Amino acid sequence: MSHSEFSRANNSCSVTRRRLLTGAGALAVLGSRPASAVLKLDVTQGNVQPMPIALPDFVSGGQGEGDTGRNVTGVITNNLQRSGLFAPINPAAFIEKITNSDSVPRFPDWRAINAQALVTGRMTRQSDGRLKAEFRLWDVFAGTQLDGKQYFTTPDNWRRIAHIISDAVYERLTGEKGYFDSRIVFVDETGPKDRRVKRLAIMDQDGAGVRYLTRGDDLVLTPRFNPSTQEITYMSYGQGDPRVYLLNIETGQREIVGNFPGMTFAPRFSPDGQRVIMSLQQGGNANLFVMDLRSKQTTRLTDTPAIDTAPCYSPDGTRICFESDRGGSQQIYVMPAGGGAAQRISFGDGHHSTPVWSPRGDYIAFTGQARGNFAIGILKPDGSGERVLTEGFHNEGPTFAPNGRVLMFFRDVGQGPALFTIDITGRNEAKVPTPSYASDPAWSPLLS
Amino acid sequence: MRKATAISAGLHAAVLLWATLSFSGKTFDVTPAESLPVDLVSEKDFSQITKGVKDAPKVEMPKPMAEKKAEEPPKPVEEAKPKITEKKEVQAAKDSSPPEPQKAQPDPIAEKIKQQDDPKQTKLDQPLPPKKPPPKPQPKFEPDKIAALLDKRDPQRVAAAGPELNEASLGAVNGTAAQLSQSEIDALRARLKQCWNPPVGAADASKLYVVFRVLFKRDGTLQTNPVLVEAPPSQVGPVLAESAKRALLQCQPYTMLKPEHYDQWKDMQITFDPREMFGG
Numbered sequence: 001m002s003h004s005e006f007s008r009a010n011n012s013c014s015v016t017r018r019r020l021l022t023g024a025g026a027l028a029v030l031g032s033r034p035a036s037a038v039l040k041l042d043v044t045q046g047n048v049q050p051m052p053i054a055l056p057d058f059v060s061g062g063q064g065e066g067d068t069g070r071n072v073t074g075v076i077t078n079n080l081q082r083s084g085l086f087a088p089i090n091p092a093a094f095i096e097k098i099t100n101s102d103s104v105p106r107f108p109d110w111r112a113i114n115a116q117a118l119v120t121g122r123m124t125r126q127s128d129g130r131l132k133a134e135f136r137l138w139d140v141f142a143g144t145q146l147d148g149k150q151y152f153t154t155p156d157n158w159r160r161i162a163h164i165i166s167d168a169v170y171e172r173l174t175g176e177k178g179y180f181d182s183r184i185v186f187v188d189e190t191g192p193k194d195r196r197v198k199r200l201a202i203m204d205q206d207g208a209g210v211r212y213l214t215r216g217d218d219l220v221l222t223p224r225f226n227p228s229t230q231e232i233t234y235m236s237y238g239q240g241d242p243r244v245y246l247l248n249i250e251t252g253q254r255e256i257v258g259n260f261p262g263m264t265f266a267p268r269f270s271p272d273g274q275r276v277i278m279s280l281q282q283g284g285n286a287n288l289f290v291m292d293l294r295s296k297q298t299t300r301l302t303d304t305p306a307i308d309t310a311p312c313y314s315p316d317g318t319r320i321c322f323e324s325d326r327g328g329s330q331q332i333y334v335m336p337a338g339g340g341a342a343q344r345i346s347f348g349d350g351h352h353s354t355p356v357w358s359p360r361g362d363y364i365a366f367t368g369q370a371r372g373n374f375a376i377g378i379l380k381p382d383g384s385g386e387r388v389l390t391e392g393f394h395n396e397g398p399t400f401a402p403n404g405r406v407l408m409f410f411r412d413v414g415q416g417p418a419l420f421t422i423d424i425t426g427r428n429e430a431k432v433p434t435p436s437y438a439s440d441p442a443w444s445p446l447l448s
Numbered sequence: 449m450r451k452a453t454a455i456s457a458g459l460h461a462a463v464l465l466w467a468t469l470s471f472s473g474k475t476f477d478v479t480p481a482e483s484l485p486v487d488l489v490s491e492k493d494f495s496q497i498t499k500g501v502k503d504a505p506k507v508e509m510p511k512p513m514a515e516k517k518a519e520e521p522p523k524p525v526e527e528a529k530p531k532i533t534e535k536k537e538v539q540a541a542k543d544s545s546p547p548e549p550q551k552a553q554p555d556p557i558a559e560k561i562k563q564q565d566d567p568k569q570t571k572l573d574q575p576l577p578p579k580k581p582p583p584k585p586q587p588k589f590e591p592d593k594i595a596a597l598l599d600k601r602d603p604q605r606v607a608a609a610g611p612e613l614n615e616a617s618l619g620a621v622n623g624t625a626a627q628l629s630q631s632e633i634d635a636l637r638a639r640l641k642q643c644w645n646p647p648v649g650a651a652d653a654s655k656l657y658v659v660f661r662v663l664f665k666r667d668g669t670l671q672t673n674p675v676l677v678e679a680p681p682s683q684v685g686p687v688l689a690e691s692a693k694r695a696l697l698q699c700q701p702y703t704m705l706k707p708e709h710y711d712q713w714k715d716m717q718i719t720f721d722p723r724e725m726f727g728g
Contacts (some may be wrong), residue, residue, distance in 0.1 A: 038661070039716045043637060044724040046644040046695075084647060116645075116694055141697040142673070145692070175647040175687035312452060405648070 049172060050087035053080060054115035056098045057091070061124025061132070067349040068158050069123045072133065074171070075162035077406050078206060082421070083170065083406070084428030089115055092151040103134060110140045117146070118437040119169055123158075131155045135165050137172055147172045149256060151373060159208060164448060178399035184408065185223045188212065189437035202249060205401070205443070207433035213247060223264055225359060226446045228273035233257065234443070235265045244278050246293075258298055259290050266309045269431045271317045277301075288322060289337075301339040310354045313337065314361060314381070321345075321355040321364050322380070332348075332366055334381060345383030354397055356380070359445075360404035363424065367396045367409075376409050378424055389426040399443045408432065444446065492629065632713075635704035644695035646722040647687045656682050657721035658689045660696065666710050668701035677717070692720040 005043050045318040055077050058069035080086035095109040099124040110118050121135035130152050137147040147168055150162055163289065166177030188201040188210075200213040200220050213232075214220055221242075223234035230249045235242055244257040244267040257267065260280050269276040270290075277290045288301040302308045306326035313320055314337075321334045327344060335342035346352035350370025357364050363379070368375040368388060374395045379386040394412040401408070405424060412415040416437035422429045432438075523621045659678035662672040674696045679685050696718070 039633075039713055040719070041633065041637060041690075041716055042719045042721060043640045043644060044721045044726055045641045046646040046691075046720075046722060048640050048648070048725075049645055051645055111698075116698070141694045142690070173647065173687065175684035410544065 001051065017119075041068045050085055050118050051085045051090055052114050053117045053119065053169075053173075054089045054094065054110055054113065054118050055080075055091075056094055058121035058123050058133075058135070058286040059099060059101055059124045061260045068131070068155070069121070069291065072121070072123060072162040072165070074156055075159060075206070075208075079163065079166035082206065082430055084423055084430075085170075085174055089113060091349060095260040096442065101134060105138060107138075107143045115140050115308075116424070117169075117198055119165075121165070125155070126152070129155070131158060131161070133158070133161045133165070135168070159204065160447075163204065167446075177403045177446070179403045179406060179443075179446065181305075181447050183447065184400050184419070184432070184441050185213075185225060185408075185444065186419060186434070187220055188221065188435065189439060190216075193416075200232070200247070201413070203257035203434070205432075213249065221438055222442075224268045224442050226269045226273045227271055227445050229253055231273070233269060233276055235267060240415075246276075257293075258289075258296070260289075260298075266291075266311065267313055269299050270313050271315055277311045277313065279311070281306075288320070299339075302342070305380065308333075312355055312357050312358050312364075315359050321357055323353045323355060324357065329445055330369075332364065332379075345381065346379065346386070347383065348377075348379075348386045352377075356400060358400045358424075359402055360406040362404065365400060365407055367398065376407065376422065378407075389422050389427070390420075390429060391423070395420075397440055399441050399444050402446045408443055409440045410441060412439075490629075511671055537576075543700060558604055616663070629709075632704055632706060632709070636702055636713075639699055639702060639704065640718070643699035644720060645691055646725070647684060647691050656684060656688060656723065657719055658685070658692050659717060659719045660689075660692060662716045662718055664702070664705070664710075664714050664716070666707050666714075668703050668705050670696065670700050673697070674718075688720070692718075695720075 002010055007251045034210050053367060054075050057073045062226075077088045079219075081088050093113045095112060096106045098120050099119040105118055105120065107442050111235050115393065116139075118138040119135055120138070121133065123184045124132040124134075126132055131154065132150060132152055134150040135148065136145055138144070139146050149165075149168060151164065153161055156210050163181040165182040170178035170180065170319050182317040183202055184205055185200065185202045188199045189196050190199075191197045192365065197216040197259050198220050199216040200223055201210055202213060203210040212235045213439050214236075215237075219234045219237040221237075224399060225232055232247050233424055234245055234247065241263045242265055245254055246257055247254050257276050257278070258264065261282075263281040264278050265281070271274055274294065275290050275292050277288060279286045285305055287310050288308050289298050289299045290297070290301055302322075302324075304324070304326050306324055308322055308324045308326070311320050318337050319334055321332055322342075323330055324333050324342070325331075330353045332346040332352045332355045333344050345364075346366065348368065348370075350368055352366045352368055354367045355364050356366070358378075363378040363385075364381055365376065365378045368377045372391065373391050375388045375391040376395045376398050377388040382442040389407065390409075392413070394417075395409055396411075398407045398409045400406075401421075406421050407424060408419060408421050411420050412418075417439040419427060419432040419434055419438045419441050421432060432441075484500050655677070658676060660674040661677045662674045662713075665671050675690050679689055682688075
């Protein structure tokens, strides 16, 4: 897939990074004016609310691409709306009808419906059969183009294109990377409660394109993505002891990680994808081990008469957070990646388990258990700033979106589990559509 | 007894009748008072009106005159002082050798003969008659100034009398009464707060703010696009600046700014700083 940025139209007024860097110089020039003539005002509070954005259907550059354009716009609209940071405007309110995505829109028409941003685009079938997707992002009130890109892909890949465009719009307007072009691996659950069939499944982050990775013969748990390759690791109860497996998503190839005497569980990749860290149960205890995937060499990281499990690397790979009951109850500890002294960081109410380090490194998400309720919360790696995001009968297994802004977890209110997303601010909780019951989600890194 | 009762009743009736007639006069008409125009002046406005201005130009007010002014005193005569600038330096005798002895000795006989020949010398020896002192200058009698002549009060030397009035305390013509009030600034700030939707990415930046220079028209709209004048380099910087610019453009016109204060709000420097709201 190739993409290139095409010329920006009318961007003379847009604020570029260089301009920001030279801002101090500009101040010095303006500073020569008499200071008394300028009234100074500080605005330190804003009104964080979903940004109204207009997303008219992408126009068709040829014959028969009208549906594709509409579908792409639909996916982008859905993505942006689900993020909670944008409020797509109802197309019925649009005054101007976009017929040519190359011309500058009539900004007063879009201002009239209070749109702050506008996305126009075009889908064209090339002579070689490929699909060309173009889009432009406009700042309606400043009257400038903020972004403009084009992509080439196969026609059946339009959904992916829509996610990539969503990410571009998200990043340009919020200042941080998007997370739409990513996938979720989860455990799909069907059948009655006493005879649940659990299969590994993968889908786009918006719930589209579900694909099953295992047949459902074995009981599978805790799938985790490899940060760098199309590989997942999970735990499976097959014949005999539960084991940790590696599975290549593309080829379907499967292998056992290590050959330990005892049960292995709670696997997770290191940030470079070269190692797998997991728990090994020996007797009544469980300790942490790390295995190098190339040399197959294993290293023991903890040696305690307690249950140490759910290990997770920090994004820089220097530290590990894990759950342990060495202090009497399940709490979160942090230790160096090579093992050593562990420091307890969770001191809040009740138990803390299943810690997950944010890809940004700023937070560790956990499942909290207190007073018969399960909560999803976050705290900083030094143990400060503990915050509960959602609480209820059963919430478990948080996983971070690639940008560290959104968490996905599963919730079971009685009948069966379902997937939910929530912002790390605790707002914008939303259910993720799945074909049936779903649990144990794991968010992939960005695909592009 | 009956007679007395009758008289008493009659008198009572008479008093009652008189009172009824005399007290039930015309009704009192309340003349409606004319309504007075009242300006509601806030404490701040009042203090601004009466406030002195430190850097205001000094106003020269005509000083009240004294009733009687002394005559111009005669100019003191300059004393003829010898100028000492040309004072010659006393030269020490260069020659330390003793002076030469006088060659010619005066002849006393020749002197005497000379005195007899000179008649002026003898006149000078006689005493001179005493001179008359010059007459005192008498004030000239002017009939127009009789009143002044009769005024026997001591003359006052200076014209100014009494303490000078502090003009500034009464409020200068170009004082600060027309100053932008705090409520207008607060209203503008509240409006911008309502309009400004800072990007969520800004929450991660610990040191982030943008400063815009904004030129307004008298009707409260923006004269030009806001100009970015200061921003620390940051990944989120451009997005933050755009959000602030969008807020400024979207929320115009700013009608809370009163046209009479236009001079003060036509040029503003507005800082958008999300650190406080994101708990940075």
